[in-house]
Amino acid sequence: MGKAKGKQRQDKYYHLAKEQGYRSRAAFKLLQLDARFRFLPTARAVLDLCAAPGGWVQVAVNHAPVGAFVVGVDLVPIRPIRGAHSLTEDITTSKCRSAVRKLMDSKGVAAFDVVLHDGSPNVGGAWAQEATTQSALVIDAVRLATMFLAPKGAFITKVLRKRKIKRQTPFYCLLIQRSQQKSRLQSSGSVRICLQN
Numbered sequence: 001m002g003k004a005k006g007k008q009r010q011d012k013y014y015h016l017a018k019e020q021g022y023r024s025r026a027a028f029k030l031l032q033l034d035a036r037f038r039f040l041p042t043a044r045a046v047l048d049l050c051a052a053p054g055g056w057v058q059v060a061v062n063h064a065p066v067g068a069f070v071v072g073v074d075l076v077p078i079r080p081i082r083g084a085h086s087l088t089e090d091i092t093t094s095k096c097r098s099a100v101r102k103l104m105d106s107k108g109v110a111a112f113d114v115v116l117h118d119g120s121p122n123v124g125g126a127w128a129q130e131a132t133t134q135s136a137l138v139i140d141a142v143r144l145a146t147m148f149l150a151p152k153g154a155f156i157t158k159v160l161r162k163r164k165i166k167r168q169t170p171f172y173c174l175l176i177q178r179s180q181q182k183s184r185l186q187s188s189g190s191v192r193i194c195l196q197n
């Protein structure tokens, strides 16, 4: 079964996003995660990987402290969001890593307190192919998180899980980086977020 399109996508969260000025219904997934884990209110620097059209970036700007350094990265350009920076880059490339580092250096930022990843491959089609490509993106996001996350920082990623009816269900897990071993990420819990009517 393919992804819902057009009117089928216009559920409660689609309308709420329109009402509240969010660019995507995905914004409510991050709002639910933050309501549960409270990682944004103390985040002075947030990196959002695969961020277009920018719903999560909007949530990060609204819920992180005023003046926080918020960066969204995507293959496609993100329309400007007040209080955020954006990079048009492929997160699987070293060019992207260099661009993020350059922007951090220009602002005197040493690490991100929160790294977010809501990436989905830009391909329609077979579930297995989409899930495999999405898993590869998660690995690239973990690599970037390992590189850029501050000690005790939070990394949030989307992982697709297959349901009985063969549709993908986004599944988000929260990982916290260990403070004593900066290069290791330790899972501190996971949560499944489904936006339902």
Ligand SMILES: C[S@@+](CC[C@H](N)C(=O)[O-])C[C@H]1O[C@@H](n2cnc3c(N)ncnc32)[C@H](O)[C@@H]1O
Binding pocket: 023, 024, 026, 027, 049, 050, 051, 052, 053, 054, 055, 056, 057, 073, 074, 075, 076, 089, 090, 091, 092, 118, 119, 120, 121, 122, 137
């Ligand atoms: C579900 S959307 C993200 C929605 C976003 N969290 C929001 O709230 O607006 C998934 C995004 O992943 C991006 N993407 C897929 N592969 C990518 C890659 N290799 N590098 C950067 N972005 C990628 C797509 O361009 C798409 O914009």
